[in-house]
Ligand SMILES: NC(=O)C1=CN([C@@H]2O[C@H](COP(=O)(O)OP(=O)(O)OC[C@H]3O[C@@H](n4cnc5c(N)ncnc54)[C@H](OP(=O)(O)O)[C@@H]3O)[C@@H](O)[C@H]2O)C=CC1
Ligand SMILES: N[C@@H](CC=O)C(=O)O
């Protein structure tokens with residue numbers, strides 16, 4: 338049995354719970370049993386010594402967290418999880434919190450596996466990244482998987498890891514790494530497109546593509562974090578503090594205090610973005626927000642660029658990401674493309690990581706008991 342505890346069940350964590358419930362109810366997956374044993378948000382927590390029932394999980398907001406009398410206490414949450422006997426236990430961090438990412442070493446030290454779509458632990462302080470890597474490197478010790486941190490559920494990090502571990506040399510990785518910015522520019526910057534910039538941002542937010550605070554997408558930091566993660570997995574000493582990052586948030590909007598105020602005031606700047614777009618279209622190009630990992634010259638960057646209409650980046654659809662790996666073995670790049678944001682595809686990436694752990698550690702083991 339693989340026991341799963343979810344920190345921060347929001348949009349993505351909620352979709353994961355739905356997928357896990359469908360899994361537990363399907364006889365096809367009986368060989369890979371997964372049980373949800375804990376949930377915690379910033380206010381409350383719920384833990385079960387025998388795994389939550391599918392009926393309770395179907396209404397987790399009310400039945401499990403809403404009705405729980407237990408205040409959130411991350412330290413007691415981890416203590417209880419590490420006392421589970423029977424099976425392996427994975428903590429899934431579905432927050433975007435730096436403070437939660439800083440707890441991964443303590444969870445790993447207690448033998449808890451970590452799976453997460455949260456980019457902070459892998460793109461923040463290099464010392465934290467290295468500590469996580471060190472603790473996850475012991476052959477029989479706990480695992481860390483974070484496929485959903487880049488390209489949501491697309492198999493980007495598993496592919497990169499396989500290239501690196503089999504001795505290929507990464508020359509460059511370039512692409513469109515943000516579902517939000519892909520959706521935004523695919524719909525805003527195309528011949529004949531008539532949507533305003535702010536309206537496209539509002540739809541990306543409503544579709545669940547943006548970060549909890551959409552300024553993290555528009556200021557380039559979300560893409561910078563992904564470029565950092567790719568670079569570090571490829572073995573580069575790279576960080577968001579030194580990476581050149583183009584922030585497309587207009588100067589006058591950078592100081593607003595809340596995400597709500599930012600969204601309210603964004604339409605004031607539609608003319609500014611229309612002008613940028615007009616200039617690109619007049620030169621036979623479209624605008625696309627791109628990231629670039631340079632494995633050779635150390636010139637990685639994140640920026641808004643113009644691409645001619647016949648370039649593959651110019652014809653992307655929806656929230657698609659496109660990631661092109663140029664390596665010694667793949668001088669014509671190995672390309673991965675598909676939806677790079679949204680709750681269901683992100684939860685799929687987390688779930689597929691959990692299945693890897695269940696295959697290695699969980700099957701055939703006893704049911705959970707605290
Ligand atoms: N949306 C997408 O397409 C993708 C998202 N991701 C990543 O997935 C993660 C989750 O995103 P999303 O689901 O949209 O975010 P949400 O804001 O919907 O959910 C985040 C949850 O985290 C909880 N939380 C915040 N701080 C804490 C804390 N200190 N302790 C416990 N719980 C906490 C919040 O709880 P409360 O309500 O109590 O504050 C909330 O339920 C982010 O890291 C994001 O970058 C990655 C790939 C794609
Ligand atoms: N906000 C991000 C979500 C996934 O990482 C994006 O738009 O790509």
Ligand code: NA
Nearest residue numbers: 484487489491
């Ligand atoms: Na991915």
